[in-house]
Amino acid sequence: xxxxxxxxxxxxxxxxxxxxxxxxxxxxxxxxxxxxxxxxxxxxxxxxxxxxxxxxxxxxxxxxxxxxxxxxxxxxxxxxxxxxxxxxxxxxxxxxxxxxxxxxxxxxxxxxxxxxxxxxxxxxxxxxxxxxxxxxxxxxxxxxxxxxxxxxxxxxxxxxxxxxxxxxxxxxxxxxxxxxxxxxxxxxxxxxxxxxxxxxxxxxxxxxxxxxxxxxxxxxxxxxxxxxxxxxxxxxxxxxxxxxxxxxxxxxxxxxxxxxxxxxxxxxxxxxxxxxxxxxxxxxxxxxxxx
Amino acid sequence: xxxxxxxxxxxxxxxxxxxxxxxxxxxxxxxxxxxxxxxxxxxxxxxxxxxxxxxxxxxxxxxxxxxxxxxxxxxxxxxxxxxxxxxxxxxxxxxxxxxxxxxxxxxxxxxxxxxxxxxxxxxxxxxxxxxxxxxxxxxxxxxxxxxxxxxxxxxxxxxxxxxxxxxxxxxxxxxxxxxxxxxxxxxxxxxxxxxxxxxxxxxxxxxxxxxxxxxxxxxxxxxxxxxxxxxxxxxxxxxxxxxxxxxxxxxxxxxxxxxxxxxxxxxxxxxxxxxxxxxxxxxxxxxxxxxxxxxxxxxxxxxxxxxxxxx
Numbered sequence: 001x002x003x004x005x006x007x008x009x010x011x012x013x014x015x016x017x018x019x020x021x022x023x024x025x026x027x028x029x030x031x032x033x034x035x036x037x038x039x040x041x042x043x044x045x046x047x048x049x050x051x052x053x054x055x056x057x058x059x060x061x062x063x064x065x066x067x068x069x070x071x072x073x074x075x076x077x078x079x080x081x082x083x084x085x086x087x088x089x090x091x092x093x094x095x096x097x098x099x100x101x102x103x104x105x106x107x108x109x110x111x112x113x114x115x116x117x118x119x120x121x122x123x124x125x126x127x128x129x130x131x132x133x134x135x136x137x138x139x140x141x142x143x144x145x146x147x148x149x150x151x152x153x154x155x156x157x158x159x160x161x162x163x164x165x166x167x168x169x170x171x172x173x174x175x176x177x178x179x180x181x182x183x184x185x186x187x188x189x190x191x192x193x194x195x196x197x198x199x200x201x202x203x204x205x206x207x208x209x210x211x212x213x214x215x216x217x218x219x220x221x222x223x224x225x226x227x228x229x230x231x232x233x234x235x236x237x238x239x240x241x242x243x244x245x246x247x248x249x250x251x252x253x254x255x256x257x258x259x260x261x262x263x264x265x266x267x268x269x270x271x272x273x274x275x276x277x278x279x280x281x282x283x284x285x286x287x288x289x290x291x
Numbered sequence: 292x293x294x295x296x297x298x299x300x301x302x303x304x305x306x307x308x309x310x311x312x313x314x315x316x317x318x319x320x321x322x323x324x325x326x327x328x329x330x331x332x333x334x335x336x337x338x339x340x341x342x343x344x345x346x347x348x349x350x351x352x353x354x355x356x357x358x359x360x361x362x363x364x365x366x367x368x369x370x371x372x373x374x375x376x377x378x379x380x381x382x383x384x385x386x387x388x389x390x391x392x393x394x395x396x397x398x399x400x401x402x403x404x405x406x407x408x409x410x411x412x413x414x415x416x417x418x419x420x421x422x423x424x425x426x427x428x429x430x431x432x433x434x435x436x437x438x439x440x441x442x443x444x445x446x447x448x449x450x451x452x453x454x455x456x457x458x459x460x461x462x463x464x465x466x467x468x469x470x471x472x473x474x475x476x477x478x479x480x481x482x483x484x485x486x487x488x489x490x491x492x493x494x495x496x497x498x499x500x501x502x503x504x505x506x507x508x509x510x511x512x513x514x515x516x517x518x519x520x521x522x523x524x525x526x527x528x529x530x531x532x533x534x535x536x537x538x539x540x541x542x543x544x545x546x547x548x549x550x551x552x553x554x555x556x557x558x559x560x561x562x563x564x565x566x567x568x569x570x571x572x573x574x575x576x577x578x579x580x581x582x583x584x585x586x587x588x589x590x591x592x593x594x595x596x597x598x599x600x601x602x
Contacts, residue, residue, distance in 0.1 A: 016495065024495040031391055034383035035400065038471065041464045042407050045418050097321075100314025108311060117315040119587075120322045126518070126586030127325070127579055128525020130552050134559070134575040138328040158321055165318065191307030219411025222527035222552070226560045248413045248528075255417040255532060263421070270414045281409050 053271025089153035094160025102168025125162035133223030149238025167209025221248035333573030373462035385474035408468035416532030428452030446543035473515025514593030
């Protein structure tokens, strides 16, 4: 990629003043130092997660309900299932609206609304997750006094949409113009060309975008704080007025607990959450690399 | 026959186009609806306090007196220093990855830095509570007890380890990957001629970087920094968990305080009165507007300052 071939200096040794040479080495040293400082917390966090997480994970983690604070043992099967339900419903929303928006920006370029959709989608991606939680609260919970899990999905769906729009637009751009022209030349209507030729051609890229969006929102706790609320019990109904458990909330509540016996559950939940996030990211990466 | 097929296909085209446009417009509707809900929700507070909502530092729940200035200040005092630290570390790290490191090292290092971005905020918070808070607590104790440092011991406040300082450290760790990956991408896009020409003039590696690469990449890096600022302003969980959640402007770096996001996170669920709820929604509205402006500016800067041919 980059021109690493030109790194040796033709005037090596010769005309280079010692001041310039010193500055050159000093700066190289500083770059290495900065990189090491950047990597240190990452390695610390990994070490912390793996060592504490593995010690705290056992069969109960995946099968039991949480024990009351202060008691040891128990698990968070309900939070794993709750996270899957909440993120799953958000994904449906993110996929439908996100791919639709991406198709609009890329395939109906001439439409006067396209610049507005693109700009708004970009700006939407920068709105803090907690604000989206507030919006979902006022839209759903303040209005209907119920649907807690669904409100959480709505917030996460809003966060996913711009990510999916962006990646869909980018991969659709990669589909050669000639493919569209060939389809139209065969007499296919435009919607057929988009639905049966362009979208399948861009499928792996779009899946990557969706996976990245899923991995991004499955770790969000802030928008769940006052929507899903969290729960110590089984709650499979996202339209209930009772709180629903989710992994990030479990970590937050356990981390803030005054009882040290709560920490192992927080460690275990963190390791599982990080693994889920990394595996999704990794799958997305590998899918793109093949392309 | 030919005719009816044409009519059919143009009708299905219309339906499909209509559906796609509907989904596109739904994105605008989500934005508009969010803004509307926050304005309506925060209306009570804005009506009651007017501009005083932005300039008052009193946040007194029992007496129903709410001003947001403390949290605006808290947000700036956490995000701006965190961003400065992040830039000072992330840009050199990006230069290392693109200009110094051999390929076998560059790839895993930049991948590791990207992994930092994928770790959920709440896990940074947990790590900070278990690892960073006790360290900061020790630092505070040391400043308080060391006779040499008696003069600055007023800075320390209560040695709980949860403070502005702790929040800044965590936040800077979280912002580094965004800044670093933008900087890396921008530096990679600097044309090879630019580099080669500088080398041909006899420049050292550092001179090539400082005179040929950085000036070229400056706009893109700056845009990335502004985007990172947007992230830092709205970051919630990790900050909430270590900042101490005190509704007062901090007296020093080791004082507990709150940001706009952290006060919403800790109080919204437990808000007892409609006016408190409305004030928190008003802070949410403020955060919404600031994020929109910051993001829009970042994109404008990148679009305007980046030389042609670079995205």
